[in-house]
Amino acid sequence: MxxxxxxxxxxxxxxxxxxxxxxxxxxxxxxxxxxxxxxxxxxxxxxxxxxxxxxxxxxxxxxxxxxxxxxxxxxxxxxxxxxxxxxxxxxxxxxxxxxxxxxxxxxxxxxxxxxxxxxxxxxxxxxxxxxxxxxxxxxxxxxxxxxxxxxxxxxxxxxxxxxxxxxxxxxxxxxxxxxxxxxxxxxxxxxxxxxxxxxxxxxxxPFSLRGNYSIEKPYFKHDVRRKIAMFQSGDTLVKVKDITLPSRIRGEVRDIDYHTESKIFALVTDQYYLYLLDEKLESILYYVRIDPLYSIDIKSLVGVSFISPRRIMVIGFNKSFVIIRINDRAKIVDQYAGFLEGSNGIEEKIRGNLSSVRSKYAYIRCLAYDKKTQELVILSIPNEKNNRVIATRFSTTDFLLNSEREIFIDDNDLGPVISSLKLIDSILFGLEPNSNEILILDNESAAFSGAIKLPKGNFQALAVYKKDQFVLVEGRIATFFSK
Structure with a gap:
């Protein structure tokens, strides 16, 4: 050698x-x-x-x-x-x-x-x-x-x-x-x-390559696993009027919000569209279709909320979000990176992820904005591995976690799925489409405290209109109710 x-x-x-x-x-x-x-x-x-x-x-x-x-x-x-x-x-x-x-x-x-x-x-x-x-x-x-x-x-x-x-x-x-x-x-x-x-x-x-992240995706139809209402008694709503949404809206409506100062409705669909409509829900003022894979992977849109008269936040069920601003000088041709299509007068400002702790292994289906505290509020969806509802708050300054609170846990019954969440005078109202009720959550408490009964239907989105009225969306029909 x-x-x-x-x-x-x-x-x-x-x-x-x-x-x-x-x-x-x-x-x-x-x-x-x-x-x-x-x-x-x-x-x-x-x-x-x-x-x-x-x-x-x-x-x-x-x-x-x-x-x-x-x-x-x-x-x-x-x-x-x-x-x-x-x-x-x-x-x-x-x-x-x-x-x-x-x-x-x-x-x-x-x-x-x-x-x-x-x-x-x-x-x-x-x-x-x-x-x-x-x-x-x-x-x-x-x-x-x-x-x-x-x-x-x-x-x-x-x-x-x-x-x-x-x-x-x-x-x-x-x-x-x-x-x-x-x-x-x-x-x-x-x-x-x-x-x-x-x-x-x-x-x-059972083996999964995703480990604790192998959580089933949100189910957007009636959930056959939960048919019993959380509250057997509660207030009822009085129907005011029905409005047919514009035929140009593409996809199923996932959430809707209303801003009292700008008098504009915002709604999102399952095809990544954001539509801004007038107060009568008759005319589309602006619209964009968000590119869900650009920069951050945004799963199907489930929530929308005004965080100022001209700023709107949309969020996917994986807690990834986009902040969009109304700007009359914005041109859609300059928004190629963020939007697949849309109209002039609207632009993207921020994309990001909301990172939680207690609800890390859960998806969401709702979003609300607390003007008083300037915080975003989301509720987690219970699943077979984590049968809990966690109310999580984030700062709108840096979009980091402010607080988390467990508001529901039941080992025997699958927890409520809140598909739309809105806030009025420090009271949170959450639409539960499976049990056909609006659940009431005091902003300072740690549990659901009551409910508002809904008429029969398949309501998926909830907005608050002038404090004393709700707007519920079913398919292409937006129904105004008074409390």
């Missing part, structure tokens, strides 16, 4: 010892035995992937550099980087300084997995680039003779593997026991060992 090949395998031996001693050895011997830090179930998977990477380097030293070994290195590294990203993904967006486990150079131990596996893949790409087609070494298949330095890599691997086996057996236990989500500190005495099979239940649940 040439000196050049020998130097190459010495580098492989050094890399092998670096991988097994630094991340795996330090994590087990120093952090574990020394500082009492135990790995969680995801930490164990990252550590196992590193051991398999190191084991593959030992095969390379023993049997020569072969394409199948490089393939194994890439395979184990992709598994490792997936597990590292899976592990750190739940902590990336925490506030500064938050996390768990010990830190190395300011980074929590689980974060280092991303750096290490990324470095392995980078080094492999360099090796493949420079070696080209000269991958096969030791073509006769004979076992390579190992120098003392290279043999040290084998000794290091089995020593660290032995220590990890001790930690795994004592702290996790033999099968069928499995790792912990939140392990307790390391203990040498059996009284401190916590063997558990708890995490098997999580692994045996």
């Amino acid at each position: 040439t000196d050049k090949s020998e130097r190459f395998y010495n580098v492989v031996a050094l890399a092998s010892m670096t991988l097994i001693i630094l991340p795996v050895g330090i994590a087990c011997v120093i952090l574990g035995f020394g500082f009492g830090d135990n790995p969680c179930i995801l930490c164990w998977q990252e550590r196992a992937a590193l051991m398999f990477v190191t084991l593959t380097t030992l095969f390379i030293m023993r049997y020569g550099l072969r394409p199948k070994y490089l393939g194994l290195l890439i395979f184990y590294s992709t598994i490792g980087i997936f597990m590292a990203l899976r592990h750190t993904g739940g902590h990336f967006l925490r506030d500064i300084g938050q996390g768990f486990a010990l830190e190395i150079f300011g980074l929590h131990t689980y974060t280092w997995g991303v750096i290490i596996f990324w470095s392995i893949l980078l080094i492999l790409s360099i090796v493949l680039f420079f070696l080209g087609s000269n991958l096969i070494d030791n073509e006769d298949g004979e076992v390579r003779y190992l120098s003392k330095f290279q043999s040290l890599a084998f000794v290091s691997f089995f020593v660290i593997l032995f220590f990890n086996s001790i930690q795994a057996f004592t702290q996790v236990g033999p099968p069928p026991f499995i790792g912990h989500s939140d392990p307790v500190r390391f203990s040498w005495t059996p009284k401190g060992w916590n063997w558990s099979t708890k995490n098997w239940s999580g692994l045996l649940k």
